[in-house]
Amino acid sequence: MTRRLGWAADPLAGWGTGALETVVLAGAGLTLWRGTTCLFEALSFSLPVGSALLIEGPNGAGKTTLLRVIAGLTRPESGSVTWQGSDFRQQLQSGRLRLAFSGHSPGLKPELTTRENLRFFAQLAGQPARVSEVLDATGLGASAGLDVRLLSAGQKRRAALARVLLSAADLWLLDEPQTNLDTAGRRFLEQALGEHLANGGTAVVAAHQSLDFGSGPVTRLALGS
């Protein structure tokens, strides 16, 4: 499997021979300014099926922003993100791409219980039957009936991870997923990521700490250097 990461001016630099059918996620010539600072300029990357992109960099380097650009939440000044060769947002809206996004905010309603929150997302992904199983797997079985506002920060992070697991997504976009997690939680996250990649999924993870993806191939992208 060919893996390449280019900052090159040629946006197709990563499309080596034979990689054409395996590359699923690609960004070409992404440029974004925030105020007077340039977060990234002419940034390109390409990611084959079953691999992960690890976005590294110090605080404020633009890891979250890049993740939001990939998710289509923030528009870059120039450049484009594609999924399987077509525009990312179009693929998302046509249902050909299933995306799990986990940002800074957990995306859970504080007034609803953990189970109610997760059931909502499981229904949207068409697998409501898996809620209990995933709750147990993420170690939230005992607190499933608690309102999310009563959960600890680590438990909220686990619940957000449970939502990702329930999404049946091809692509995971995770922003600092290890934050607030204990050792067991971190191990679980790494296992889940490894399993996702082994199943032919793709992941983009923004992290300032190291993360073990198991045997899955990882591309590293350093921002702010």
Added chain:
Amino acid sequence: MALNVATGTSSRDAAAEPALGLLALFWVILARDLRVGLRRWTDASNSALFFILVVTLFPLALSPRAEQLRMIAPGVLWIAALLATLLSLQLLFRSDLEDGTLEQLLTLPYPLGWMLLAKTLAHWIITGMPVVLMAPILAITYQLPATALSVLTLSLLLGTPTLSLLGSIGAALTAGLRGAGVLLVFIVAPLMLPVLILGARATDLALAGEDPTGPLYLLGALLVLAVSLAPVVAAGAIRVSAD
């Protein structure tokens, strides 16, 4: 911790087919927002309490003569309903933006406008419907005759959803701004004026013993227009707010 959670990527072959039909999607979002709204009932009851307060203050401040009360009733009730709607609008998308729910909705393979329509309907059921239900009871204190009461209720039933839908555009535009309450009012209030005029006019006509169907039909037409257009505009605005 045992990990045996197949991450579900095996379902990729069926990925072109969304998991939920549009009606099921509408229902799932409506049910969730209603549940959140009921858990947060202190917020939800604000606009209903405000409506009661405004409507009951007028007879105290003005003369309690029956004919004068009857004359001002349509205007007072409609203005109170409009202000109650404006009061509730800030809550429409604010918490969704803060807790990350909007990011989740934006990254789903479902039409955003449709989801916002479900959210706006839930918002109207929680904040607007109590106003519609209370209006005829409060209107009795204004000595309104039965025919005018039913026209008033019908006009509110047709008009307040339109107000919520128009308000959803302003709420979507200002969701990301801090302290945008007044700005929101200035954006949406002018759009709401036709609804206010038609609603009060219909009740007025019924009170005078004339045929109120003209303004009622127009209110219905505005509602249809708002249902079909407002969610699309709000969806565009919410993308900007979430950026």
